[in-house]
Structure formats: C-alpha cells, structure tokens
Amino acid sequence: MAATAAVGDEAATRDVQRLLVQFQDEGGQLLGSPFDVPVDITPDKLQLVCNALLAQEDPLPLAFYVHDAEIVSSLGRTLESQAVETEKVLDIIYQPQAIFRVRAVTRCTSSLEGHSEAVISVAFSPTGKYLASGSGDTTVRFWDLSTETPHFTCQGHRHWVLSISWSPDGKKLASGCKNGQILLWDPSTGKQVGRALAGHSKWITALSWEPLHANPECRYVASSSKDGSVRVWDTTAGRCERILTGHTQSVTCLRWGGDGLLYSASQDRTIKVWRAHDGVLCRTLQGHGHWVNTMALSTDYALRTGAFEPAEASVNAQDLRGSLQELKEKALSRYNLVRGRGPERLVSGSDDFTLFLWSPAEDKKPLARMTGHQALINQVVFSPDSRIIASASFDKSIKLWDGRTGKYLASLRGHVAAVYQIAWSADSRLLVSGSSDSTLKVWDVKAQKLSTDLPGHADEVYAVDWSPDGQRVASGGKDKCLRIWRR
Amino acid sequence: MERVSGLLSWTLSRFLWLSGLSERGAARQPRIMEEKALEVYDLIRTIRDPEKPNTLEGLEVVTESCVEVQEINEDDYLVIIRFTPTVPHCSLATLIGLCLRVKLHWCLPFKHKLEIYISEGTHSTEEDINKQINDKERVAAAMENPNLREIVEQCVLEPD
Numbered sequence: 206m207a208a209t210a211a212v213g214d215e216a217a218t219r220d221v222q223r224l225l226v227q228f229q230d231e232g233g234q235l236l237g238s239p240f241d242v243p244v245d246i247t248p249d250k251l252q253l254v255c256n257a258l259l260a261q262e263d264p265l266p267l268a269f270y271v272h273d274a275e276i277v278s279s280l281g282r283t284l285e286s287q288a289v290e291t292e293k294v295l296d297i298i299y300q301p302q303a304i305f306r307v308r309a310v311t312r313c314t315s316s317l318e319g320h321s322e323a324v325i326s327v328a329f330s331p332t333g334k335y336l337a338s339g340s341g342d343t344t345v346r347f348w349d350l351s352t353e354t355p356h357f358t359c360q361g362h363r364h365w366v367l368s369i370s371w372s373p374d375g376k377k378l379a380s381g382c383k384n385g386q387i388l389l390w391d392p393s394t395g396k397q398v399g400r401a402l403a404g405h406s407k408w409i410t411a412l413s414w415e416p417l418h419a420n421p422e423c424r425y426v427a428s429s430s431k432d433g434s435v436r437v438w439d440t441t442a443g444r445c446e447r448i449l450t451g452h453t454q455s456v457t458c459l460r461w462g463g464d465g466l467l468y469s470a471s472q473d474r475t476i477k478v479w480r481a482h483d484g485v486l487c488r489t490l491q492g493h494g495h496w497v498n499t500m501a502l503s504t505d506y507a508l509r510t511g512a513f514e515p516a517e518a519s520v521n522a523q524d525l526r527g528s529l530q531e532l533k534e535k536a537l538s539r540y541n542l543v544r545g546r547g548p549e550r551l552v553s554g555s556d557d558f559t560l561f562l563w564s565p566a567e568d569k570k571p572l573a574r575m576t577g578h579q580a581l582i583n584q585v586v587f588s589p590d591s592r593i594i595a596s597a598s599f600d601k602s603i604k605l606w607d608g609r610t611g612k613y614l615a616s617l618r619g620h621v622a623a624v625y626q627i628a629w630s631a632d633s634r635l636l637v638s639g640s641s642d643s644t645l646k647v648w649d650v651k652a653q654k655l656s657t658d659l660p661g662h663a664d665e666v667y668a669v670d671w672s673p674d675g676q677r678v679a680s681g682g683k684d685k686c687l688r689i690w691r692r
Numbered sequence: 693m694e695r696v697s698g699l700l701s702w703t704l705s706r707f708l709w710l711s712g713l714s715e716r717g718a719a720r721q722p723r724i725m726e727e728k729a730l731e732v733y734d735l736i737r738t739i740r741d742p743e744k745p746n747t748l749e750g751l752e753v754v755t756e757s758c759v760e761v762q763e764i765n766e767d768d769y770l771v772i773i774r775f776t777p778t779v780p781h782c783s784l785a786t787l788i789g790l791c792l793r794v795k796l797h798w799c800l801p802f803k804h805k806l807e808i809y810i811s812e813g814t815h816s817t818e819e820d821i822n823k824q825i826n827d828k829e830r831v832a833a834a835m836e837n838p839n840l841r842e843i844v845e846q847c848v849l850e851p852d
Contacts, residue, residue: 579801580801599801600801601798601799601801602798602799618798618799618849619798620798621797621798654845
C-alpha cells in the first residue's frame with residue numbers, strides 16, 4: 206500500500222521509535238493485520254491507511270482512539286502519559302465520523318410573533334421541511350421556513366398544548382393538551398386529520414409514534430399522561446387500541462423503541478418496558494430515588510428521521526419520495542446502522558440528580574449510574590451517532606457522557622441559569638442549548654467548548670430544536686416569540 | 693381565680709416555648725449561612741492564579757473566613773468575598789475578581805447576588821478596583837473580549 210510505504214520511508218530516515226498497531230472498529234472487530242508505524246504518526250496518515258484497509262469508494266473521515274483517549278496531534282503525544290509496551294500490539298479504535306459537516310448557527314434570521322402565550326414546544330419535521338410549535342395559547346402553529354413567516358394556525362385544543370410530535374414520515378403532527386385530548390394535523394393544509402383522540406383523564410405528558418421501519422404508514426401513536434396510563438391509538442380508525450396501566454403516578458416520558466418495545470418513565474421512580482403489539486409488561490427498571498423526568502434511546506435520531514438521510518439533504522427541504530416498501534427498507538437500514546450490534550440503550554435522568562444507563566431489552570440492572578450533577582436533570586439526549594450522551598440540568602451545566610459505557614467525559618459551563626433543553630446537530634459535532642437565562646449557546650463537542658453565544662430572546666427559552674438537514678435552529682420560550690437561527 | 697392562674701401559666705408556658713423556638717430559629721440561620729459559605733469557598737479555592745501555577749487557596753488569596761453569605765429572601769442570598777492579592781501592586785487583581793465572578797456565576801447552584809472586594813489595606817488602588825469588579829457593564833464587556841475570555845476559562849475550568 207502506497208500510504209504505509211510513504212509513512213515508512215519518512216520515519217526510517219529519522220530513526221523514530223516504532224510501535225505495532227492493530228485497527229479495531231467500535232464493536233471490537235479487527236481490521237487487517239498488525240503492522241508497525243512510527244510513534245509520531247498523525248491522525249491524517251492513520252486515516253489514509255485505515256481508508257485503504259477499508260477499501261471503500263469514498264474516503265471516510267475517521268477519528269482514532271487509543272486507550273479511550275483521542276489521537277489529536279500524534280500517536281506519540283497521546284501515549285505520553287501512558288506506559289506503552291513496545292512488544293505488545295496496540296489497539297487503535299477507529300470511529301467513522303459523519304461525512305457531512307453541519308455549520309454552527311450564528312445569527313437570528315427572524316423573530317416570529319404570533320403566539321399569544323409562552324411557546325412550550327418546537328419541532329422540525331423529519332426532513333426539516335416544516336416547523337411546528339405548540340403554545341400555552343391552545344394553538345399549534347406551522348411556520349413557512351422559506352419565507353420565515355406564519356403558515357397555518359391550528360385551533361382545536363381547549364387548553365394549553367403541552368406536547369407535539371411528528372410522525373416519522375413527516376405527514377402528520379400529533380399534539381396533546383392539558384385536557385388530555387390529542388389532535389392530529391396535516392402540515393401542508395393546516396387542517397385537522399381524523400377524529401380527536403380523547404380518553405386520558407389528565408393532561409398529556411408525552412407522545413411517541415411507532416417507528417417507520419415497523420409500519421411505513423405511520424398509523425399508531427402512543428401517549429402518556431398524568432393519570433398514570435399509556436394509551437396506544439390507531440390514528441386511521443381514531444380509537445384507542447390499547448391501554449397500558451401499571452404506573453402508580455404520572456408517566457413523564459415515553460419512547461417507542463425500534464425493537465417493538467415501549468418504554469415509559471414515571472414519577473413513581475420506575476421505568477416500565479412494554480411489548481408494543483400486545484401490551485404485555487416485560488420489565489420494570491428500578492433504581493432512581495426520585496421522579497424520572499426524561500429518557501433517551503440510543504437510536505432516537507434514526508427513529509425520528511425515519512427514511513431521511515441528513516447526508517442527502519438539499520438546501521430546499523423536500524418530502525420523502527418513494528413507495529412505502531422503499532421507505533421502510535431505507536429506515537430499517539438507517540436504524541440498524543445506528544443501533545450497531547448490541548440492543549438499544551436507554552438513558553434516564555431524574556430529580557435525584559443522577560442518570561442511569563440501561564440495556565432494557567436484556568437486563569433490568571443498569572449498565573452504569575452517572576452522577577455529578579448538582580440539581581435535577583431536565584433533559585437527556587443521545588447524539589445522532591449514539592456515541593455521546595448530553596444531559597441538561599438545573600445546575601446551569603450540560604454534562605457529556607460516553608454513550609456506550611456511561612463514563613463521564615466533560616462539563617459544558619457558560620449558562621448562568623437552569624438549562625432547559627438541548628438539541629444535537631445531525632453530524633453529532635455541535636450541540637445547542639436553551640436556558641432560563643434567555644440565551645442559546647452552541648457548543649463544539651469535539652473541543653468541549655462554547656462555539657457561539659446566541660442572545661436575543663427577551664425571556665426564558667423553553668424549547669430548542671435543530672433541523673435534521675442542519676440548516677436551522679428554532680427556539681421558543683416565555684417571551685411568546687419563536688426565533689430562527691441560521692449560519 | 694384558678695381559671696385566671698391557669699390561663700396565666702398557660703400563656704407563660706406558651707411564651708417560653710415560642711421564645712425557645714425563635715432562639716432555635718436564630719441559631720439555625722447562621723448554620724445555613726456557614727454551609728453556603730463553605731459551598732462558595734469550595735468553588736473558588738480551585739481557581740488557578742493567572743500567572744502562577746498554584747490555586748488561589750494555595751497562594752492564600754482567598755480563605756474560608758473571607759466568604760460571607762447573608763440571606764436576602766427565601767432562596768436568595770448575598771455573597772460577599774474579600775480577597776487579598778499577593779502583592780500590594782498586583783496588576784492582575786481585576787482578573788482575579790473577574791475569575792471569581794465568572795466561576796460563581798456558572799457553577800453556584802443557588803440564586804445569589806455577588807459582591808467582591810479587595811481586603812482593606814492590601815492594595816494600592818483598591819477603591820478603583822472595587823468599583824471595576826462590581827460594575828456589571830465592565831464585567832460583561834470584559835467577557836466579550838475573546839482573549840480575556842480564554843484566560844478566564846483557563847483559570848476557572850477545572851481539568852475533569
């Protein structure tokens with residue numbers, strides 16, 4: 206191979222120490238056979254060699270880790286602090302990074318007024334074509350992203366809209382209100398679709414659609430409520446398919462996993478794992494000492510975007526095209542790629558200031574307990590490539606943890622009040638956070654530092670979302686304004 | 693007569709019980725303030741000096757007794773810090789003040805109002821410096837300067 210020969214020649218002339226290395230992927234599979242490299246080899250040269258071994262059409266950007274430390278400048282520098290035995294073969298783990306790069310948002314392009322009460326939730330559709338927001342003024346509004354003006358105002362709820370959720374094909378939006386009613390909306394016309402889904406006795410806390418690869422028609426949606434029950438609704442028939450009871454207190458968060466399991470977190474300090482197709486309780490995960498506020502699955506981003514691949518995004522966002530079968534296959538392949546070889550991992554954040562990492566399909570004991578926060582955790586999110594977990598807390602910090610083991614990585618400090626919500630960019634390199642101090646901050650996750658500060662809101666920022674095509678960030682809060690941020 | 697004496701003794705016992713309560717209440721307040729003061733001290737002692745490789749605690753720029761916490765309202769506290777620069781003409785006293793302010797702003801979990809002063813008689817231009825480090829606008833302007841921000845972040849962020 207030309208790359209290794211070139212590297213070898215250079216080093217031989219300088220008489221540098223050489224080490225035996227073996228490339229290994231994240232799952233532990235070995236790539237090629239051990240060969241020796243000079244100790245001052247840089248990540249660029251390692252990338253050339255690794256790409257040559259992988260023998261792919263286009264060279265992939267890769268990151269290299271040795272003994273959990275990333276190789277930034279040269280192999281030698283990274284190994285300085287560690288005792289290296291030159292006889293043994295060193296394992297270098299390579300991680301493919303996203304081919305596309307999302308640029309940090311730096312300016313507010315518009316401030317959209319319209320809501321007459323605080324904006325509680327903001328969500329981009331899976332392709333990034335539509336933007337929806339739910340507010341305390343009982344309306345759900347759709348916004349036109351090409352002109353950055355209001356598109357539709359959807360009236361129908363009679364109390365605050367607490368939760369909104371897009372179906373994975375981007376054709377429907379489900380919204381739940383404080384009266385326990387769920388309505389479905391069509392983003393292209395702004396009209397209600399089907400019948401109102403009523404049945405919960407108290408307010409809706411979370412909504413979650415069935416994944417696209419399980420059902421490309423996006424027919425079923427699950428809802429959780431303060432009344433302690435989880436209901437699975439058939440949206441085409443407009444009726445409740447199944448009621449899952451078991452929690453003794455309010456269910457705070459809900460996730461429909463890609464394996465046919467439904468996860469519900471509750472104020473009764475437990476997380477229950479249900480089989481979605483027949484409603485049987487599989488497992489109860491116990492461990493938290495106080496209310497469980499939030500949950501995230503390692504495959505969340507893939508389930509949210511369905512068949513849309515952010516690398517293929519265009520400047521003008523389009524609807525997904527193709528037959529149902531094609532969409533289903535594409536969504537399934539994306540899901541399997543993010544999931545990797547093991548089962549889905551679940552992380553839960555609680556009022557007891559800790560997080561737990563679980564492998565709920567296998568074990569009811571947690572994989573790791575992640576402590577360090579000094580106040581309650583409001584939201585926890587896996588990065589789109591599932592390698593990093595970010596947790597936002599009322600102690601003004603965001604902490605980063607390893608997505609596989611739960612090991613603590615870093616604290617991102619800069620906010621001066623509670624951090625409410627966070628959102629990842631589609632390439633897993635940037636993180637945006639909205640806080641009670643009315644600013645948003647964009648963080649560079651690789652450097653673990655602040656990238657851009659985005660002041661502008663007049664009051665607390667309750668919701669943030671980064672569009673899956675990476676172009677825009679939307680934020681809304683107590684000042685009733687929705688702001689769109691772009692590069 | 694018995695009823696009156698009964699009433700009197702009841703009122704007397706009540707009065708004694710209430711005064712006991714208030715004493716306990718008063719005794720409780722200083723303890724909460726001490727805990728909060730220790731919490732604040734725990735955060736500021738690990739700040740590194742911009743010039744030397746030691747922490748502020750190591751150089752005795754801050755001590756446990758130099759932090760005072762008073763309660764203004766329920767859950768709202770006034771934190772007063774008096775630090776001692778290493779030499780009476782230390783040019784980085786304002787930078788140390790800025791580091792103290794930023795560290796507490798970012799890391800202290802409870803709602804607080806911060807006042808930072810140089811200990812009396814320990815610096816040649818202490819009045820001017822006190823005015824500068826307590827001026828919100830100058831602090832905000834300083835943090836917008838990227839070079840200053842880098843230096844402050846280096847001093848303040850602990851290597852995890």
